[in-house]
Amino acid sequence: MSPGQPPxxxxxxxxxxxxxxxxxxxxxxPGMPSPADEAAGGQxxxxxxxxxxxxxxxxxxxxxxxAELAAVAAELGALDGDGSRxxxxxxxALDMLLDGQHTGRYRWDQLHKTxxxxxxTLVEIALARSLRLADGVALDYTIxxxxxxxxxxxxxxxxxxxxxxxxxxxxLVQASDEDGTWSAGLVRAAPQHLSPGGNxxxxxxxxxxxxAAVRWLHARAPLAENALIKLxxxxxxxxxxxxxxQQRVNELFRRAQRMPVSRTVVATVAMQDDYMKxxxxxxxxxxxxxxxxxxxxxxxxxxxxxxxALGLPxxxxxxxxxxxxxxxPASEPVRYDRVIRLAGADWRLAAPAEPAEPxxxxxx
Numbered sequence: 001m002s003p004g005q006p007p008x009x010x011x012x013x014x015x016x017x018x019x020x021x022x023x024x025x026x027x028x029x030p031g032m033p034s035p036a037d038e039a040a041g042g043q044x045x046x047x048x049x050x051x052x053x054x055x056x057x058x059x060x061x062x063x064x065x066x067a068e069l070a071a072v073a074a075e076l077g078a079l080d081g082d083g084s085r086x087x088x089x090x091x092x093a094l095d096m097l098l099d100g101q102h103t104g105r106y107r108w109d110q111l112h113k114t115x116x117x118x119x120x121t122l123v124e125i126a127l128a129r130s131l132r133l134a135d136g137v138a139l140d141y142t143i144x145x146x147x148x149x150x151x152x153x154x155x156x157x158x159x160x161x162x163x164x165x166x167x168x169x170x171x172l173v174q175a176s177d178e179d180g181t182w183s184a185g186l187v188r189a190a191p192q193h194l195s196p197g198g199n200x201x202x203x204x205x206x207x208x209x210x211x212a213a214v215r216w217l218h219a220r221a222p223l224a225e226n227a228l229i230k231l232x233x234x235x236x237x238x239x240x241x242x243x244x245x246q247q248r249v250n251e252l253f254r255r256a257q258r259m260p261v262s263r264t265v266v267a268t269v270a271m272q273d274d275y276m277k278x279x280x281x282x283x284x285x286x287x288x289x290x291x292x293x294x295x296x297x298x299x300x301x302x303x304x305x306x307x308x309a310l311g312l313p314x315x316x317x318x319x320x321x322x323x324x325x326x327x328x329p330a331s332e333p334v335r336y337d338r339v340i341r342l343a344g345a346d347w348r349l350a351a352p353a354e355p356a357e358p359x360x361x362x363x364x
Contacts, residue, residue: 066188068144068146068169069169069186069187069188069215071144071145071146072143072144072146072148072169072171072186073186073215073217074144075143075144076131076143076171076186076217077217079131079132080130080131083184083217083218083221085130085131086127086130086131086173086182086184086218087182087218087221087222087223087224088130088224089123089126089127089129089130089131090123090126090127090173090175090182090223091175091223091224092126093119093122093123093125093126094119094122094123094175094177095264096122096126097111097115097118097119097122098110098111098268100264100265100267100268100271101264101267101268101270101271101272101273101275102271104240104268104269104271105268106226106228106229106265106268107177107228107229108154108176108177108178119152119154120150120151120152120153123150123152123173123175124140124150124152127150127171127173128140128141136148136149138164139164139165139168140171141171143171146169147168147169148168148169148170148171148186149161149162149164149165149168149169149170149171149189150170150171150173151170151171151172151173152173152174152175153172153173153174154174154175154176155174155176156174156183156211157205157206157211158174158205159172159174159205159206160199160203160204160205161189161194161203161204161205161206162201162202162203163198163202163203165189166189166191166194167188167189167190167191168188168189169186169187169188169189170186170187170188170189171184171185171186172184172185172186172187172214175223176223177223177226177229178229179220179223180222180223180225180229181220181221181222181223182218182220182221182222182223183216183218183219183220183221184216184217184218185214185215185216185217185218185219186214186215186217187206187210187213187214187215188213189210190210192209192210193206193207193209193210193213194206194207194210195207224260224262224316225259225260225262226262226264226265227252227256227259227260227261227262227265228265228268228269230256230259231255231256235255235256238251238255239251239252239255239269240269245269245270245271245272245275245278246270246278246284246285246288248269248270248271249266249269249270249275249278249279249284249285250285250288250289252265252266252269253279253285253289253294253296253320253322254289254292254294254322256322257294257322257323257324258312258313258321258322258323258349259313259321260313260315260316260319260320260321261319261320261321261322262318262319262320263275263276263318263319264318266278266279266320279296279298279320281361286361286362289322290358290359290360290361291356291358292324292356292359293324293325293326293350293356293357293358293359294322294323294324294325294359295322295323295324295325295359295360295362296320296321296322297312297315297320297321297322297323297362298315298319298320299315299316299317299318299319299320300364302362302363302364303315303362306340306342306362307321307323309338309339309340310323310338310339310340310348310349311338311349312349323349323350324349324350324356324359325347325348325349325350325359326347326348326349326350326351326354326357327345327346327347327357328345328346328347328348342360342362342363343360343361345360347359347360
């Protein structure tokens with residue numbers, strides 16, 4: 001203590017940059033923002049919290065401060081609240097691209113590279129027709145008075161944004177037969193949402209912040225199944241190995257039992273203009289497979305009730321579900337939730353080891 005210094009005086013402290021006083025007793029831990037950092041531009045992000053800050057920023061980007069985006073979302077919700085129209089349009093666009101009736105193709109990887117580039121255009125047109133969307137001024141659509149560009153990708157995050165869409169609203173669509181899902185969402189192509197570098201056409205992808213900012217209208221919703229994708233490769237090979245369209249359709253319903261089979265799949269297997277004739281009674285698969293105990297339920301109201309009673313998928317519009325039936329023995333207890341009454345007898349789903357017996361015709 002220097003002579004003349006009062007006993008209560010505090011020891012001298014080192015000056016703090018920016019003349020900011022530290023809180024007495026607070027330790028400056030490694031990685032914590034310094035007072036100088038705060039004075040320069042606010043509190044720095046602590047290690048490990050970068051993701052949380054990104055999520056907050058994304059939530060703000062999805063938030064109510066983009067009134068135009070919110071209006072477009074509301075309009076699309078009013079047009080197609082459950083997404084059924086969008087789902088049908090996407091399914092139809094993919095089926096049109098594959099053109100299975102004339103090519104026998106049923107998988108994305110069977111397409112030529114040039115064909116894949118047209119997928120986005122087909123989806124864009126299909127959605128416009130299904131939802132009756134007006135043409136845009138500079139972009140694809142006008143929705144709720146706003147210009148909106150439609151972008152399709154087979155995988156999430158694969159959308160490429162052209163320079164003319166910078167700053168504009170995007171309707172992002174994704175669908176995959178392999179995953180059996182589709183998604184649709186909205187995002188603003190703001191600079192902070194796009195990658196800094198583009199391809200040779202100047203198109204850019206969404207960055208992490210942009211992908212987090214997407215306002216999903218429908219996320220990973222079920223896409224109408226393609227039965228040929230669900231079947232094992234050996235079963236598909238056995239179907240297509242047969243020489244005639246009728247034989248291939250018969251084999252399809254033998255091997256794709258208890259799952260929805262669409263008309264498009266039937267057309268892909270038959271590869272004939274009159275492909276529906278290969279299913280119907282009067283000589284089609286319904287008649288030819290009954291001797292093996294296999295019945296084919298369609299989208300008739302009566303068929304839907306019977307299929308549901310057996311615990312099978314309910315055939316939707318343009319769908320079929322096949323199953324092998326067995327007569328319930330008199331000694332077997334009745335399970336009313338899994339038995340149907342046909343031709344004066346009770347029928348249930350056949351177990352694999354049960355011998356085949358002729359099945360009754362479905363009522364019409």
